[in-house]
Amino acid sequence: MDIVSYLNGFVEIEATGTRPQELLNRCAREGIRFRSCKTLDSYTIRFAIARQDEKRLHSLAKYAGCETKSIKRAGVPFFMFRIRGRLALFAGLALTLAVLLASSLFIWEIEVTGNETVSTAAILNALEDSGVQIGSFWPTFSSEQIQNLVLEEIPELSFLTVNVFGSRAEVIVREKTPIPELLDESQATNIVASSSGIITEMFVYRGVAAVNLGQTVLAGEMLVSGAPESEFAGIRTVHASAVVNARTWYELTAVAPLETTQKVYTGETKTRLALNLGDKRINIYGSTGISGAGYDKITKEHALAISGVFRLPVAIVAERYERFDTVTVLLEEEAEKKRLEEYLYAELLRRLGDDGEIIEHSFTWNVAHGAVYVTIHAECLENIACEQIMTQEDLRAIEFANETREEDPEE
Amino acid sequence: MDKKLTPLTELADKFDLPADALAGEPKVTITGTRRVMIENHKGLSELSHEHIAVKGRHVTLHIRGEELELIAMTAGEVLICGQIFSVELE
Numbered sequence: 214m215d216i217v218s219y220l221n222g223f224v225e226i227e228a229t230g231t232r233p234q235e236l237l238n239r240c241a242r243e244g245i246r247f248r249s250c251k252t253l254d255s256y257t258i259r260f261a262i263a264r265q266d267e268k269r270l271h272s273l274a275k276y277a278g279c280e281t282k283s284i285k286r287a288g289v290p291f292f293m294f295r296i297r298g299r300l301a302l303f304a305g306l307a308l309t310l311a312v313l314l315a316s317s318l319f320i321w322e323i324e325v326t327g328n329e330t331v332s333t334a335a336i337l338n339a340l341e342d343s344g345v346q347i348g349s350f351w352p353t354f355s356s357e358q359i360q361n362l363v364l365e366e367i368p369e370l371s372f373l374t375v376n377v378f379g380s381r382a383e384v385i386v387r388e389k390t391p392i393p394e395l396l397d398e399s400q401a402t403n404i405v406a407s408s409s410g411i412i413t414e415m416f417v418y419r420g421v422a423a424v425n426l427g428q429t430v431l432a433g434e435m436l437v438s439g440a441p442e443s444e445f446a447g448i449r450t451v452h453a454s455a456v457v458n459a460r461t462w463y464e465l466t467a468v469a470p471l472e473t474t475q476k477v478y479t480g481e482t483k484t485r486l487a488l489n490l491g492d493k494r495i496n497i498y499g500s501t502g503i504s505g506a507g508y509d510k511i512t513k514e515h516a517l518a519i520s521g522v523f524r525l526p527v528a529i530v531a532e533r534y535e536r537f538d539t540v541t542v543l544l545e546e547e548a549e550k551k552r553l554e555e556y557l558y559a560e561l562l563r564r565l566g567d568d569g570e571i572i573e574h575s576f577t578w579n580v581a582h583g584a585v586y587v588t589i590h591a592e593c594l595e596n597i598a599c600e601q602i603m604t605q606e607d608l609r610a611i612e613f614a615n616e617t618r619e620e621d622p623e624e
Numbered sequence: 625m626d627k628k629l630t631p632l633t634e635l636a637d638k639f640d641l642p643a644d645a646l647a648g649e650p651k652v653t654i655t656g657t658r659r660v661m662i663e664n665h666k667g668l669s670e671l672s673h674e675h676i677a678v679k680g681r682h683v684t685l686h687i688r689g690e691e692l693e694l695i696a697m698t699a700g701e702v703l704i705c706g707q708i709f710s711v712e713l714e
Contacts, residue, residue, distance in 0.1 A: 238667035250694035
């Protein structure tokens with residue numbers, strides 16, 4: 214039956230006669246619309262008509278030689294007729310509607326989106342200071358005022374807007390783009406080696422190379438000097454810049470125990486119920502003897518809400534406790550070894566950065582004291598140039614050298 | 625079956641006009657194998673799960689099938705649904 218029939222109300226009729234189709238022909242001629250006609254046997258049919266045609270049909274049936282009876286009355290008008298005397302029901306419905314309408318004017322759920330580095334808690338605190346919190350009356354909100362207050366409190370944010378959908382507030386924020394670090398060209402720096410290795414390539418953009426191609430350097434050794442010397446101008450300081458590619462060698466070791474503890478659930482579960490009314494919590498349980506240790510707690514909150522439309526400040530909280538025992542289990546050596554190898558390889562790639570690459574690598578491993586030790590031996594190619602700001606002593610030494618040169622120009 | 629054409633049907637044929645509109649001949653629309661719509665009918669003469677006979681002006685249409693159901697019927701139209709095997713003219 215379609216929705217229109219339900220809204221108008223319909224009656225299911227059972228007609229019995231020698232020629233029940235005659236009744237249908239008369240209905241069609243008289244403009245009585247019927248639907249879903251089924252034949253029960255050769256002499257009986259069942260069909261549905263609109264509720265206002267019921268009387269006319271019964272009188273028409275006499276002329277068609279049929280006996281008719283109404284089997285079922287359904288639809289909105291019949292439902293309304295059945296509940297007409299029940300005042301308490303109507304009052305309850307009206308009260309529920311009033312509560313729903315009133316509750317939709319308050320915020321019961323705040324959702325923050327768009328934040329990456331600023332925590333949601335920090336944004337919620339700032340919103341609370343500006344008057345946006347659970348239970349606040351949203352028609353008094355001024356988006357501009359909230360935006361000003363929150364942006365003043367959290368300078369890392371560049372934009373904030375509050376959209377209210379029923380009793381749910383959606384807070385959209387945008388964070389400021391961090392200002393990129395600018396190269397301070399006036400700062401005197403040298404380039405030193407970040408790792409020991411053999412230099413394979415050098416591109417000096419600013420400064421004077423202090424080492425040669427093919428030379429072995431140690432970590433921290435100066436590669437490019439930021440104090441070039443000129444015959445006429447003496448020693449001046451620059452912000453040295455260079456790319457120095459070198460072959461480097463790494464040896465990293467990782468350890469993992471071959472024994473671990475695992476949870477084994479005993480199957481014993483306990484459930485505690487509580488009622489959340491706004492910020493208040495009412496526990497619907499007595500002493501359950503749950504200490505917390507040896508139990509996993511799974512909390513589910515069933516709020517009185519229509520998802521995305523509105524939410525009431527009432528929720529039933531079900532806390533399910535599952536008891537577990539801990540047992541010691543032995544891990545497979547091979548699996549642990551493989552896991553450590555993958556970890557070490559990934560860790561080495563992370564240390565080399567985007568510019569570096571692993572040319573050759575191998576693993577060694579052994580088991581001792583109930584643990585597996587895995588070591589990666591790798592030859593890599595990477596940029597080992599690392600900026601180092603000149604110390605005050607270095608600068609004073611350069612200044613002193615320049616002064617000496619001025620006093621004794623022949624030297 | 626050699627039925628004589630009525631003057632209006634003959635006229636509709638000669639001038640290539642729609643016979644359903646001019647002569648009130650029944651118009652049958654079959655959709656797939658589960659729906660038959662008959663316009664310009666003159667009432668039902670048989671009704672069962674397997675067979676529904678619908679009278680036209682000069683013809684009777686026999687719809688045969690399984691689980692046939694009369695979905696809706698007005699003075700001008702009949703809609704039948706079910707597994708339809710054949711629509712015969714008599």
